[in-house]
């Protein structure tokens with residue numbers, strides 16, 4: 472674990488965050504933070520009318536939400552938002568996804584939201600990650616209407632970046648979207664969120680101990696030239712404090728929720744400025760996406776994203792530990808980094824062909840993986856350098872990862888699931904093994920599972936061994 476003497480930045484101080492990023496980015500490669508205001512506090516909602524006055528254009532304020540009842544203290548949150556804004560502005564409250572069992576950020580939801588905001592001068596979205604992604608995508612598609620996001624749980628980091636996770640052809644894809652103009656995190660609202668959502672947020676942040684290592688690996692191998700330490704450092708310096716706060720997250724303590732809100736916001740900013748989700752989305756996130764794809768194909772409800780990420784992050788931490796202990800660069804044939812595309816395509820179709828009758832999901836995955844293979848063919852010199860410099864990379868990777876037992880214990884103390892079978896709905900052994908074993912076949916992102924697959928150490932026997940080790944620390948199946 473790295474030294475964490477540096478204080479966690481206050482994301483509400485956008486200029487300070489910009490300064491930190493600039494200091495670590497001498498070549499100015501990072502994207503600018505496109506948000507104009509962040510409010511985090513026990514009374515942050517009080518600032519909403521001023522933010523609307525500041526950022527909105529002429530026209531009605533459209534308040535977008537789903538059908539879920541949300542509260543701030545004893546009050547109905549959405550009614551309260553209308554009540555706060557109505558004295559100064561024409562307001563219209565719109566519920567997206569009525570009549571559907573579960574709201575997804577799919578084509579139907581986007582069309583509904585787009586129709587609702589045609590004449591809006593400002594959009595205020597009130598809800599969790601899916602609602603925020605719908606509002607971002609809909610306002611992005613209609614030319615960037617002013618958007619103020621009222622975050623209602625610290626469940627995911629979708630609130631403070633310029634991307635959206637949308638469902639296309641039944642496959643979850645993170646696509647470019649827009650930054651919210653303002654983000655409002657009222658801690659009284661957060662405290663009233665379902666506890667399992669905030670606890671899932673702890674699982675989402677567990678990815679800070681695995682994904683940055685995946686991203687570093689991709690950078691070192693030339694697979695992702697965007698790797699940079701500065702965005703990771705924004706949130707990773709809060710790692711120690713996060714692990715310590717686990718029990719307080721379970722108890723819904725105000726200080727712990729504020730910490731989650733800060734780290735979640737910083738991690739969102741990190742991926743926004745990096746221009747990809749890679750800083751905090753690696754193996755653990757792909758596993759979660761695969762579980763979602765399977766659930767959607769089967770018509771099952773989805774477990775909380777962060778809960779899935781937390782469970783998968785523990786297994787990913789184990790895979791990192793094992794790799795750092797056993798990887799032998801002298802035993803690696805650089806030719807292994809140029810696999811036969813026909814064989815990989817067959818693996819992709821074998822993994823995902825069952826998800827739909829048309830094979831569209833497998834096709835979508837193969838298109839992405841094919842690009843990854845193309846890039847692999849061009850990075851041979853970087854691979855050779857990586858193998859030669861393994862001791863240096865090993866030290867850097869070790870500083871980005873965590874002891875899996877420590878992580879499993881913290882996720883458990885936070886009240887988030889540590890096992891696939893603890894997810895709601897439960898994920899069975901076959902599905903968990905499939906998601907772990909297939910995660911390198913889904914998208915154009917190089918993660919640890921890719922290195923392991925290329926070097927022949929990501930077989931079903933390898934996955935089973937990791938799951939057995941996970942069981943010994945209270946995680947895994």
Ligand SMILES: [Zn+2]
Pocket residue numbers: 627628675756776780
């Ligand atoms: Zn996530």
